[in-house]
Amino acid sequence: MHNRCMIDPRLITLRVFARCGTVGATAELTGYSPSAVSAQLRELQRMLGMQLLTKDGRGVRLTATGRFLVAGSDALIAEWESLRAAAMKAGDQVQSHFGLGGFSTAAAQLLAPLAATLRSTRPLLEVQVLEANPARCFDLLVAERIDLAVIVAMQSDTYGEDDPRFEQTVLLDDPLDVIIPADHPLASRETVTLEELASEPWITEAAGSTYHSLFTAAFTAVGVTPRIAHEAVEWETQIAFVGAGLGVGLLPRLAPLHSAENVVRLRITGKGKPARRIVAAVRRGSISSPLIQESLGILQTSANRILAARPEDDL
């Protein structure tokens, strides 16, 4: 937790609060206790001589001044990250701690190799990996709990693609496959189109959950409205449902099917080739840091290796 420095940690806490709106959630995200967050915010106001928060029902809310300060602090944070990165580069220095974040399949296939490589090339560096969904990864970046995140790009309602707080780099596009029961009439095919599966009962994530938008986007692209029969939270569960003959589903190429019985994975053809875009995100300004640069290189290498293992028409 030594990462929170240089810029007063209380300001970082305020930024996290601005994101999640309650003291409790801020505490959870920053790793402090609620009382600590409360005390920090109070102290910050006292120190700056500004009223940043107002009572609002049973919670608290940012004042106009508070929102102004948070908005303006983006540039300040970026300035510092940039200076730090430049100094690290100029001085050929090494940092001691590096926090990584990512979702499960990314963690397995991209972050794990990255961590392993870094561990061998930089033995002094203590690498910490946190598994978290994309939205939380952004939160953790803001909270300075992690320094680099590998996530699925999504037009989140809270974090845009060009958010001034981050810089994002595309690593690879991960196509979505169809999984169907082994005894399904189409199971012997190599490829299918979504149109062919339009009338099937679909299994997906709950609406509003992390990757649900991938599902809807895929069908929107081809103008088909699927019938959602079942909902699952984990890929594993979804696979099991498909194996039990409850319906069909979409599964990203990177998500392993393991040796699931009774389930077949088919590539999707047709005009809409659904895919999820996997990107690396860092705090704005920090991208020129040598460690970040090296990490992005390693990630890109892993991504390229994955791409190289695919049939050409899939790239």
Add this chain to the structure above:
Amino acid sequence: MHNRCMIDPRLITLRVFARCGTVGATAELTGYSPSAVSAQLRELQRMLGMQLLTKDGRGVRLTATGRFLVAGSDALIAEWESLRAAAMKAGDQVQSHFGLGGFSTAAAQLLAPLAATLRSTRPLLEVQVLEANPARCFDLLVAERIDLAVIVAMQSDTYGEDDPRFEQTVLLDDPLDVIIPADHPLASRETVTLEELASEPWITEAAGSTYHSLFTAAFTAVGVTPRIAHEAVEWETQIAFVGAGLGVGLLPRLAPLHSAENVVRLRITGKGKPARRIVAAVRRGSISSPLIQESLGILQTSANRILAARPEDDL
């Protein structure tokens, strides 16, 4: 000492160290003990994972990385000052502490009225005034011990007129007068030229001291090389020397002659009208802060009042 905040105080300490070069001097300027400064710098290096200092003889010296960091931090500090000022303005907030610095005559004629006015208009604000020479005022600004300084502009070897760390505002030009013994042949005149006094024995500050450059600049402008007979540290002493008939001297209009016996003050005419320029200096970015703005207004008013009391040909 709550003023040092937001940006890690250790970085401020590093900046002060970069200015004065030794741990001891940094300690004196910042108000810490030498051990504290040493510990801070050590901790800063550990935290950033950068080597900022190297042993150099019996002292320490900045590494290239250290210099880089210090240079880059100018923009960071300015960014924060700017954000803070904007937030104060946007939120119509008040700060609780305000540090002023200036040299003696400025303190008497400009800072004292300013402090008095602020005390009445903003009773909650605790104003602290520090008397210090211009170079030290800049140091104190960097060290964040003061927020505004009223000084004599000078082409210092360490702080230039367009230093990226400060913003300066001209308040007024304070002409230099000649003081001569009352029994001097020229004492009955209203005005003199420096050429007329070229052969007189001059009394001045010690070479290298704060305002000595004013003296040399005045004579350089008219191409005369004065004979320096005596040296004094304080204006009072200089006046006493003149009163004792030891020679003649230059005295800024703002410096009071009190009721010194045997001494006459004469205006200087001729092509070179020597003057010292009095300016207000603040940390870059902070100039748009409401409190700074109000202070500058008050100072300008005081300055205008002083100017208005002068004969027209002297403005």
Add this chain to the structure above:
DNA sequence: ATCGATCATGCACCTATTGTGCACGGTTCT
């Protein structure tokens, strides 16, 4: 060459900041 001056730093110690855990009061929803 020696002695004193200067400078940075380590150590013992102390203080004050800043964290946690728990209890409490206010607010909203049912």
Add this chain to the structure above:
DNA sequence: AGAACCGTGCACAATAGGTGCATGATCGAT
């Protein structure tokens, strides 16, 4: 009315961060 939730105040504990003194290293002057 009651339950759930949210923020905050308080006692207490840990730790960051300060001072003062002693020490070692280096430089300059005698």
